[in-house]
Amino acid sequence: MRKLLLILLLLTTSLPAFAALQASVDRTQLVEQQPLELTLESTLAKRSDEPDLSALEEHFQIESTRRLSLVSTINGRSLPVTRWVVRLLPLRTGYVIIPPLELAGERSEPVTLHVLTQAQADEISPDQIAPIFIDSELDTLTPYVQAQVLLTLRIYHSVSLYDDSTLSGLEIPDARVESLGAPKTYEREINGIVHGVIEVRYAIYPQHSGVLDIPSQLFSATAVQQRSSASPPGGHNARFIQLRSPSQQLQVKPIPDSYPAGVPWLPARQVRLSQNWQPDPAGELTRGEPLTRTLSIQADGLTAMQLPELNTLSSDQDELRQYSDQPQLENQLSSTGVLGLRQESSAVVARHAGRHVVPAIRVQWWNTTTDQLEVSELDAVALNIRGNGSFNDNNTTYTGQPVADQPLLWPWQLATLLLLGALGWVLLQLRTARNALSALDELGEDTVSLDTDQPGNPLADLQAACRHNQPAEARKALEHWAKQQESDLIALSHAHPILADALDDLNGCLFGQTEHAWRGKPLWRAVRKVTQARQREAEALGESAIEPLYPDV
Numbered sequence: 001m002r003k004l005l006l007i008l009l010l011l012t013t014s015l016p017a018f019a020a021l022q023a024s025v026d027r028t029q030l031v032e033q034q035p036l037e038l039t040l041e042s043t044l045a046k047r048s049d050e051p052d053l054s055a056l057e058e059h060f061q062i063e064s065t066r067r068l069s070l071v072s073t074i075n076g077r078s079l080p081v082t083r084w085v086v087r088l089l090p091l092r093t094g095y096v097i098i099p100p101l102e103l104a105g106e107r108s109e110p111v112t113l114h115v116l117t118q119a120q121a122d123e124i125s126p127d128q129i130a131p132i133f134i135d136s137e138l139d140t141l142t143p144y145v146q147a148q149v150l151l152t153l154r155i156y157h158s159v160s161l162y163d164d165s166t167l168s169g170l171e172i173p174d175a176r177v178e179s180l181g182a183p184k185t186y187e188r189e190i191n192g193i194v195h196g197v198i199e200v201r202y203a204i205y206p207q208h209s210g211v212l213d214i215p216s217q218l219f220s221a222t223a224v225q226q227r228s229s230a231s232p233p234g235g236h237n238a239r240f241i242q243l244r245s246p247s248q249q250l251q252v253k254p255i256p257d258s259y260p261a262g263v264p265w266l267p268a269r270q271v272r273l274s275q276n277w278q279p280d281p282a283g284e285l286t287r288g289e290p291l292t293r294t295l296s297i298q299a300d301g302l303t304a305m306q307l308p309e310l311n312t313l314s315s316d317q318d319e320l321r322q323y324s325d326q327p328q329l330e331n332q333l334s335s336t337g338v339l340g341l342r343q344e345s346s347a348v349v350a351r352h353a354g355r356h357v358v359p360a361i362r363v364q365w366w367n368t369t370t371d372q373l374e375v376s377e378l379d380a381v382a383l384n385i386r387g388n389g390s391f392n393d394n395n396t397t398y399t400g401q402p403v404a405d406q407p408l409l410w411p412w413q414l415a416t417l418l419l420l421g422a423l424g425w426v427l428l429q430l431r432t433a434r435n436a437l438s439a440l441d442e443l444g445e446d447t448v449s450l451d452t453d454q455p456g457n458p459l460a461d462l463q464a465a466c467r468h469n470q471p472a473e474a475r476k477a478l479e480h481w482a483k484q485q486e487s488d489l490i491a492l493s494h495a496h497p498i499l500a501d502a503l504d505d506l507n508g509c510l511f512g513q514t515e516h517a518w519r520g521k522p523l524w525r526a527v528r529k530v531t532q533a534r535q536r537e538a539e540a541l542g543e544s545a546i547e548p549l550y551p552d553v
Helices: 002-010 054-058 118-123 411-440 458-467 471-483 489-495 497-510 521-540
Strands: 021-025 029-031 036-042 060-074 077-090 094-098 111-116 132-138 149-157 175-179 184-190 193-206 210-214 218-224 238-244 248-252 270-278 284-286 291-300 320-324 328-334 337-350 354-358 361-367 372-378 381-386
Touching (some): 111 118, 132 238, 132 248, 149 218, 270 361, 458 471, 458 521, 471 489, 471 521, 497 521
Parallel strands (some): 284 381
Antiparallel strands (some): 021 036, 036 077, 132 149, 149 193, 270 291, 291 337, 320 337, 354 381, 361 372
């Protein structure tokens, strides 16, 4: 009797690979008054087809039926799959058979169940527990829309399995599903019997509020059967087994009414903000000097795509300018879910000397653990900017003797001050006129001939940028040219004052320190003279035999 009982307990849904209608259950052993789920699956069913369930009414009460339309990948091909989930309540105890069911001329295989009385369930011995069963666990049944739900499937087996076990993929309409890594395997003792456990975790993100069905998954494996004394030597001792996990439902809640309107919806377990500055903003900084600012937001339970932008400086900011790079997005997967990370880097430049304040950052989010609104914040940052000695510094402070303690100026001193002021004004006008005359010169007068079609020639790119008066492109080409020299741009500027003046004019235009339009002629003339000077120096040192880097110059 015990041998017969063990054989019947090992029976599960055994399906041929070519069957058009497959039948499987979430358990083969259950207690009276305990429902079970029967899953029918077909790849050939039409929209109007429905399975004939009348054969179930003899031994079961049909409590509910749900139909799902899915897409499954079989042998590398995506096929539409129609699935019916039938909730059944057995009407009697003992061994009950789910008979073959028909759909569009196809028949499913029968499934044998063992329905125990409550007394039998209380007296069942450990060796009578089903050798393979599936446990499904959700961390919450009432999540918020777009919030993370953790689904854990555990497949317990007290018999050995071959390496061909598979679990069908989880696809849910109106939800995004993230697999949290490869399956984990370990052992657990149940009622004195050691079971192997295969654990699979998913992160589910419902996209709409309301009822969300989580369909069952099909587990297929080949189990090793113990040989009986009557088994012939070399006989077959393996059995193909298929089981389904229980299907479940979520009641997805909408965004709370208390959540601020117009604020990005962020349901998470934790949100953290951080920032890093290079150089240190607490020190004294120079006007026009760029600062690198890196902002990071990290959310436990959200993907990186759900995180908001942290930029706090608007494009019309007058005192501070920000030049942002592309944000870096990363998802870190673990057994506890998804950890989303968004990182933004930008260059911040102050246009004028003085004290400037970078505004604070406030991110509002919904704590799914405490079910309340919370705020993560970064404090404002003050920048102390000093002038660099140019005429545009309008915040320079005078630290001389107080006016009340200074002696009265004599007439000749007043006259001297007026003359010096007039002389300074004349010099300024002369410099402005000289710049205007230089701007009228045509760039094409250069005797230097370059092949502008040659790829990778920074001087050709620089000449084109100067010709069209494009400061940003000229800066990129200039840095490229400097990298190919035996020195850097700063050293070249110190060695050649004409290049330093042209570079100051270019930086002033890029960082908003000058109001006039930039002209590329002075910069190109300065670079040409530096190139010629470096060639003459090389010839003087006897290195003229070395082929120059740019033979066209």
